[in-house]
Amino acid sequence: MRYTLRQLEVFLAVAHHENVSRAARDLNMSQSAASGALKELETQFDIKLFERAGKKLRLNELGRQLWPRAEALLGQARDLESGLQAHQELGRLKVGATLTIGNYLAVNIMARYMAEQPGAQVKLEVANTATIVDRVLAFDLDLGLIEGEINHTDLELLPWREDELVVFCAPDHPLAKQKVLSGDDLLAATWIVRETGSGTRQTFERAMHGLLPGLKLLLELEHTEAIKRAVEAGLGISCLSRVSLREAFRRGSLVPLAVPGRDFSREFYFVLHRQKYRSPGVERWLELCRQSPE
Template identity: 65%
Template sequence: MRYTFRQLEVFVAVARTQNITQAARSLAMSQSAASSALRELETQFDTQLFDRVGKRLQLNELGRLFRPKVESLLSQGRDLEQALSEHTDLGALNVGATLTIGNYLAVDIMADYMKNRPESRVSLQVANTENIVRRVREFELDIGLIEGELQARDLDVIPWRPDELVVFCAPDHPLARKDALSDDDLRDADWIMREPGSGTRQTFERGMHGLLPDLNLALELEHTEAIKHAVEARLGIGCLSRVCLEDAFQRGRFVELSTPEHRQFDRQFYFILHKQKYRSAGIDRWIELCRALDR
């Protein structure tokens, strides 16, 4: 074999950081050793994988072509190393989830994942849809769980479970006394909403087609709990997943508002994986447990 895994690790680290010093630091090696490894990789195959732009090393077309293959090979190598050292076929798993899924579903799934295999390591990163998609693309995450619609040629987007958004308010809000809201009610209300780039915001805007320019977005917040507190304080009405409101509805903290029938807020949760990503036993087990949550 004409290349080493260390050379491939340096290649990927430089691709991510675009800087040899930062790449070396992330791999706990000296800058000269990292430079030598990258230079040897390119020399052995008489090729150039990066364009040198000042102090930055930017992937060229050939480098972008090979990066997914290298990421997949390194992932398989790490899984094999984990299995050999710990005698397990699951290994470490890096999961990303959007806020609704991460805060209300993923923790229970993680507990089930680790229950029978306590030696397994799971890292859960919670962010909005836009960030999770980017990190799956960059191979920073093994699998993503998202709540937004997505079309991406480089990713496998696999349906998981249905969901719906619900419009809600505090029990003493004036709209709580109405049997059903009209479009005029929606237009006149103060809204407490998730930020652009989130799957929740995407579904809300689709459901509010034709009204968006007239809506009063009083607050845009990145966290569902912050939105719930703002709605509870009567700063406005909100629109969030039923998953994160069920308990609050049961305790009488909020009132669900009935919206016009032509306002549809249904959506789907999805798994996303890079098409070049090696499907380890850990990934398959995670998907299996997610699907079992609905049974």
């Protein structure tokens, strides 16, 4: 074999950071050693994998073709190493989850995963749908748990579970006394919503089709808890996942509002890179997610 796994690690680190010195720090190598490993890989096969753009090294077409195959090969190598060291220990897992899923569902799944596999290392990154998708595409995450629908040839989207958004307000809000909200009520209300790029915002905009240009959006916030606090304070009404509102509805600090004729249903999905090796740890995580209660 004319290449080494270390050379591939350097190639992938440089592809990720677009800089040899940062790649070297990431791999705990000297800059000269990292530069030498990359040069040796290119020299051995008489190829060029990067183009220089100012201080950055950007993948050329050949480098982009090699990237997913190198990621898959290294993923299998790491899984083999984990199996040799710990007799099929599930090993490290990097999971991305959107804010609703990360805050209200993923932590319990992570606890079950780590309880049945002592010593397993799980990193959970919580961000909006657009960010999680970008991280999966860049091979920074093993898989993502997302709320929004996406379409990308390099990604596999698997349905997980059903969800729905609920319009809600504070119990002393004028709309709390109404059993049903009309289109005029929705247009007259002041709204506090999730930011663009979130799956919740995507579903909200779809449900509000025809009214969206006329809605009064007072605040756009990235965190569901901040939105709930703002609504409790009487700043307006909002629309979030029922999963995130169950406890507040039980306490009575927030109340649901009926909006007939509008579809607030959606699905949660798993998103995986088609070219990334699916380790036993990933498969077990998917299984635990599917076993989780509704």
